Amino acid sequence: MSLTREEVQRVAALARLRLTAAEEERLTGQLDAILRYMEKLNRLDTTGVEPFTHAVEVINGLREDRVTNHPDAETLLANAPDKEQTFFKVPKIIE
Amino acid sequence: MNPAALTLHAAGEKLRSRELSSQELTEAVYRRIGETGDRVQAYITLCRDAALAQAKQADDRLKRDGAAPPLLGIPIAVKDNFLTRGLGTTCASKMLGNFISPYDATAIKRLRDAGAVIIGKTNLDEFAMGSSAENSAFFPTHNPWNLERVPGGSSGGSAAAVAADQCIAALGTDTGGSIRQPAACCGVVGLKPTYGRVSRYGIIAFASSMDQVGPLTKEVRDSALLLEALAGRDPADSTSVERPVPRYSEALSGDVRGLRLGVPREYFVSGMAPAVERAVRDAIALLGKNGAAVEDISLPHTEYAVAVYYIVATAEASSNLARYDGMRYGHRAAGKDLNETYRLSREQGFGPEVKRRIMLGTYALSAGYYDAYYLKAQRVRALIKKDFDEAFQRCDAIITPTAPTTAFKIGEKMQDPLQMYLSDIYTISINLAGLPALSLPCSFDQDGMPIGMQIIGKPFDEATILRLAHAYEQATEWHKRKPNL
Numbered sequence: 178m179s180l181t182r183e184e185v186q187r188v189a190a191l192a193r194l195r196l197t198a199a200e201e202e203r204l205t206g207q208l209d210a211i212l213r214y215m216e217k218l219n220r221l222d223t224t225g226v227e228p229f230t231h232a233v234e235v236i237n238g239l240r241e242d243r244v245t246n247h248p249d250a251e252t253l254l255a256n257a258p259d260k261e262q263t264f265f266k267v268p269k270i271i272e
Numbered sequence: 273m274n275p276a277a278l279t280l281h282a283a284g285e286k287l288r289s290r291e292l293s294s295q296e297l298t299e300a301v302y303r304r305i306g307e308t309g310d311r312v313q314a315y316i317t318l319c320r321d322a323a324l325a326q327a328k329q330a331d332d333r334l335k336r337d338g339a340a341p342p343l344l345g346i347p348i349a350v351k352d353n354f355l356t357r358g359l360g361t362t363c364a365s366k367m368l369g370n371f372i373s374p375y376d377a378t379a380i381k382r383l384r385d386a387g388a389v390i391i392g393k394t395n396l397d398e399f400a401m402g403s404s405a406e407n408s409a410f411f412p413t414h415n416p417w418n419l420e421r422v423p424g425g426s427s428g429g430s431a432a433a434v435a436a437d438q439c440i441a442a443l444g445t446d447t448g449g450s451i452r453q454p455a456a457c458c459g460v461v462g463l464k465p466t467y468g469r470v471s472r473y474g475i476i477a478f479a480s481s482m483d484q485v486g487p488l489t490k491e492v493r494d495s496a497l498l499l500e501a502l503a504g505r506d507p508a509d510s511t512s513v514e515r516p517v518p519r520y521s522e523a524l525s526g527d528v529r530g531l532r533l534g535v536p537r538e539y540f541v542s543g544m545a546p547a548v549e550r551a552v553r554d555a556i557a558l559l560g561k562n563g564a565a566v567e568d569i570s571l572p573h574t575e576y577a578v579a580v581y582y583i584v585a586t587a588e589a590s591s592n593l594a595r596y597d598g599m600r601y602g603h604r605a606a607g608k609d610l611n612e613t614y615r616l617s618r619e620q621g622f623g624p625e626v627k628r629r630i631m632l633g634t635y636a637l638s639a640g641y642y643d644a645y646y647l648k649a650q651r652v653r654a655l656i657k658k659d660f661d662e663a664f665q666r667c668d669a670i671i672t673p674t675a676p677t678t679a680f681k682i683g684e685k686m687q688d689p690l691q692m693y694l695s696d697i698y699t700i701s702i703n704l705a706g707l708p709a710l711s712l713p714c715s716f717d718q719d720g721m722p723i724g725m726q727i728i729g730k731p732f733d734e735a736t737i738l739r740l741a742h743a744y745e746q747a748t749e750w751h752k753r754k755p756n757l
Contacts, residue, residue: 185631190636192590193597194627195615207689211632214690215579218648223398228650229657232467232481232706233731238510252374258604267599268610
């Protein structure tokens with residue numbers, strides 16, 4: 178199986194990445210080589226093996242239902258590309 | 273002796289005996305950065321004024337308190353993917369070029385509570401993705417032992433800063449070897465604790481099932497002291513574990529008698545530099561001579577680890593990095609509609625390696641490929657973990673090289689991502705299995721470049737690997753060598 182340019186375009190759209198034509202071409206070759214390397218996993222029979230989930234056993238953590246929001250909206254908003262009063266300002270979503 | 277060259281524990285003793293003040297020590301570190309910083313380029317940001325204010329506070333406390341904690345007044349460098357309130361946190365990405373941390377990561381808060389002086393933020397591969405620090409969007413860091421070589425990565429800036437005496441100790445993060453491999457490349461000690469040992473809150477997420485915080489230091493004792501301060505449950509990280517934190521520094525007995533060491537045959541294969549193999553075999557022989565029991569073991573699924581890692585890590589990264597949409601923080605480009613704004617922001621904000629990994633991870637998680645790649649990888653990951661579980665029934669620690677070669681030349685592997693990925697071949701299994709592991713210097717090759725030995729431990733048994741590493745360090749002189757900058 179070999180990765181096609183169309184598949185790279187499809188994945189780029191899913192990942193919300195825009196790629197130049199040169200990037201697209203380079204990535205198609207590089208990703209194809211990496212995916213071929215990964216095919217070695219198919220040599221291994223994993224029938225009946227449960228997929229890994231957690232490295233260490235984690236117990237569900239409970240806490241009191243108390244508001245613990247960051248106290249300082251201004252500091253958080255300082256990183257916003259665009260803002261108005263205490264709101265993030267974003268491009269129009271609905272046409 | 274230049275105070276900047278001191279180890280953490282030796283500097284601490286001088287501070288507590290009032291032979292040296294934290295302000296003098298901090299000034300000495302900045303002087304050293306001033307003299308050698310241009311050649312190494314370890315730092316993205318320095319915060320001299322804030323650091324000297326912290327040092328003054330530490331000195332005030334040291335005057336009153338003879339039994340001050342070990343980190344009080346110690347200048348520490350931090351990888352630029354930890355949030356540090358009021359300071360920039362760029363992750364070496366244009367995406368976060370102007371980002372100012374709104375709060376402290378838990379690890380940073382713990383350092384501050386212990387009285388450490390934060391002196392600056394160190395360079396890394398963008399979003400911690402890489403093995404050479406060359407993927408930084410700003411500049412590459414140079415290896416202090418040879419400026420034409422990489423310092424390793426992704427915590428390359430932290431490792432280089434420690435090796436060059438541009439700090440007393442440093443923090444890094446390790447997702448697939450990003451503390452241990454640069455530690456090996458730069459001839460310093462690097463410890464990746466067990467997954468869950470140190471809170472990940474406030475470190476910028478790369479692959480959440482493997483990311484872990486740890487120290488890079490000049491000697492083993494320093495790593496033990498830092499881990500004591502960093503470890504412990506944090507309600508803000510649900511994967512941090514509620515377990516008592518041992519006094520790791522008290523485990524450093526210098527004695528390895530009775531310890532059982534496993535040497536996995538799958539780690540000594542072709543592709544390893546002969547000098548690396550010789551050095552690690554010699555180190556194992558020395559530990560054997562000093563009373564440890566050495567035994568050959570097998571970790572049969574080792575050869576699949578790189579493939580598993582680059583599926584799981586990229587899948588998690590593609591999901592974690594979806595948050596960079598240009599809306600609430602980070603770079604925003606002007607597009608004609610929302611979708612174009614997303615795509616342009618991400619095109620302009622991310623560098624080539626980050627894009628490559630997002631693409632790979634998105635592919636592995638996409639409809640039609642999820643079972644074949646992601647789920648298959650998680651099954652093999654379970655087998656890799658099982659290999660270690662079985663090995664640890666017979667031994668207390670496992671010894672391997674940290675990396676197959678010493679530090680390579682800048683530019684050497686940048687055109688071939690797969691070759692770059694293979695430089696993590698000995699470190700990534702440990703992250704897949706969530707285990708603790710440490711790298712420390714065990715020799716130098718014919719070109720004078722440091723070689724690292726990796727010691728892998730049972731889950732939450734950092735004490736044993738620190739004890740082994742310390743005993744080896746005390747029996748050798750490698751840690752005393754300094755690069756000639």
